[in-house]
Amino acid sequence: MSKFSIPENTIYICEGSKCSKRGSRELYKNLKQYLKSKGVKDDIELIVTECTDRCKYAPVLAAQPSNIWLKEYTAKDVVKLVEDILKKKV
Ligand code: FES
Secondary structure, three states: OOOOOOOOOEEEEEEOHHHHOOOHHHHHHOOOOOOOHHOOOOOOOEEOOOOOOOHHHHHHHEEEEEOOEOOOHHHHHHHHHHHHHOOHHH
């Protein structure tokens, strides 16, 4: 058995059909680029998910372990969330 570690924080981005129609794919790409540009891509893991069954709030994402969910989010909301995570505010 071999061990490996992942960042303490993970953002799960739904890319189900409804969230995708409402821009989640583009938001994911932007977030990935943002983390890279800030030099923190190894501090927050990004994981794309299938539908999380909350389509009426699309696009949705979840930050763990803080269990923060964003609905109908924008790129600006995600940047704020990332800043709060990095400052350990959430
Ligand atoms: S497609 Fe994202 S919650 Fe259903």
